[in-house]
Amino acid sequence: MMARQMINTWKDAEAAYDHGLLSDETFDTALKDISVTMEEVPGLIPYFGYLVDAYKLEEESSLISQHVAEGVNKFKKSSD
Secondary structure, eight states: OHHHHHHHHHHHHHHHHHTTOSOHHHHHHHHHHHHHHHHHOGGGHHHHHHHHHHTTGGGOOOHHHHHHHHHHHHHHHHHO
16 A cells, blocks of 8 residues: 555656646656665565556656656566
8 A cells, every 4th residue: 555655646746747836856856766765665666566567557658657667677687
C-alpha cells in the first residue's frame, strides 16, 4: 500500500508539472525522490516491481513511470 501511495504522489506531481503548477526544480526533486526512496528503503522495491508489472508502467511515456521502472530494473540486475 505504501509503494502505491508513493507512486500516486509522484504521478500527481508529474500531472501538476505538466499543467504548469510545479516548477522544474520541484519536479526534479520528485524525480530524485524516487532514487532516494529506493536506496533508503530497498524493502519497498519488490512492491514497486509488482506495481510496475500490474500497471504496465514500463509502457508509459511519463518520466515518473520510467524512473520507477528503471529503479526496479536496476535492483533486479544487482540482485542477480
